[in-house]
Amino acid sequence: MPLNDDTSTARSPSDEPARGTRPDVGVDDPTDPNLLDRIVSRSPSRLGVGRAGPRPTTETLLRFREDHGIARDAVTSRVDEAVLASLDLLTIATLVESHEQFLARPDLGREISAETADYLREHCRMEPQVQVLVSDGLSSTAVEANLPDLLPALLDGLAARDLDVGTPVFVEHGRVDVMDAIGEELDADCCVILIGERPGLRTAESLSAYLVYGPERGTPTARKSVISNIHDGGLPASEAGAAIADLIAEMCEREASGLDLREGDRDFQK
């Protein structure tokens, strides 16, 4: 790329808007500048970014690193204690002993120890219709961003449908199928786990609700339902609460989940 030659694409740091509000158009002297702007603005891909010789411009590079950094922090950090405290959740952990082990051993994130099972039976109401679980999964950011709105909406929705809800539990280092083990130990009719999804570069805040009727260890994936893409840019947390409560009510009524439900999985996409 030539040095700044005062063309329309030259940028100065002073008029730089906040991240995400201005497209990164970096092509010098494009064949069709208007079309280039349209190509860049209508695609989620990083198009029309231009180059510095064979390499990206520094601005393009920094935007990429910024987005990746947010995703990495969501994976590696823990959910803020203050958020957990405000949600009044009973906290337990899986068999996972470290973040490294959590990533390398998904089997350990699906199971709890005998001591933890005893602790649950001691502190939770047994045999609820609905057992609600929250887990960091692969994004603590998703839990922090969605749970303060989602959990009250879900609990209100379940109460409004006259469903008997057990003691809500936060599971550190959990995988989706830990709901089978916990649901089995508490003898719940059905179990829902609100869990952080693997972050993309576009958002680290995506959360999913996985649900199972008649939880027991080894329940196949096909017998589970999911409502995914819960975040501000997808299904907002405030709306997701009612949607999940509806699905749970249907599961309890039909005593089924996953492919066994007539409608199958409800997958809300933006």
Added chain:
Amino acid sequence: MSLDTADHAPGNGFDSIAEVLAKANEEKTGDQLAGVAADSEAERVAAKRALAATRLETLRRNPVVPYDDDEVTRVIQDAVREPVYDRIRDWTVSDLREFLVDSATTDREIGAIRPGLTSEMIAAVTKLMTNMDLVLATSKMTVTARCNNTVGTDGSLSFRLQPNHPSDDVDRILDATREGLSYGVGDAVIGINPVEDGVGTVTDVLEATHEFIEEWSIPTQNCCLAHVTTQMEAIREGAPADLLFQSLAGTEAGNDEFGVDVDVLDEAHDLARRRSTASGPNVTYFETGQGSELSGDAHEGVDQLTLESRCYGLAKRYDPFLVNTVVGFIGPEYLYDGRQVIRAGLEDVFMGQLHGIPMGIDACYTNHIQADQNDIENLAVLLAAAGANFFITVPMGDDVMLNYQSNSYHDAAALWEVFDLGPAPEFRDWLADVGIWEDGRLTDRAGDPTRFVR
């Protein structure tokens, strides 16, 4: 085939060839998760030593999944050219390693023994090789293939243009295609992973890319990477596909998880040969990746490197134009970090080329793996030095549909510049015609997607 006799037994306290193969691997989380990895470095080296002394005949006679139980084993064993095998059956795995790295051994000498090798022999020697060994041996091998252009020739380094979109919007897919072409990328294939695995989507994607390729007279090929049976149905209804794609596993059970078997793949290959819109003769494309069998609970107690090698033995049956490993996509429970990803990438490309298939790589990572863009840039440099046929590229390395990162269009330009390489010859000429390539590098006009709008 029966288990080998006592004089071929692995010894050193190991019970089976499969156990020696597994424990001789460099450290991978997937082998640990499967419970087949060495428990200590001492045990790993003991397994390497036992493997080094193992004769190729022993590996031939002890496939990791029995011949009668597994059709992938049968494909591999039945393809061995017996007189060639007879010349090397008494070699040890150590002999094979030293043959491959010998300065007197060129592509010609490797080609002379290739028909006598099985996937297990190739996996075995890989386990004895260092990263530098792998780069050196791979750099000796030239495996070319021809569809609408030629990949793998000396002096060329090709790239797949992967313009995926989260809702399969064909116009946005073409925008990302324009961007890639403006960087000189797309000679290996313009290949789209669809979100929706349906005949309608596949047909739309194939028609749009085919028309675009025709309109701009681009010497390349299109492909829509849906399930092979979906592509077959689309093709039978008239959709224009140059390459037919499928993901492969290294066991019959693994392929069953993918919804294919040798009969289906044979039928797909036959259909592609008759109905591909390309000139060929190589009209198939396969992707693989260490760990996919374990993730489908179809690993049969075998380590992930050996199973990956068997994928290539199966792919070879279909004279592919492109085969690539998707090396960092599967997650940290199989390949934990950049170190394991780089090692696996070097292993896979070497094993593919030693099988004689035109091998490339998707050097990539997800956001929950302990790796970043620097790791896959490292891997790309190593594999460009080794002479891999092609890499996957996406806009700025960010695939907005599959939610992972791979090499960027910019990486292609940098690799050509560092290694004094260029795209496939026919594609290079075309880039010169449209003013994007001159004197061995990109021109000032490169990087402008609106160059490809009429």
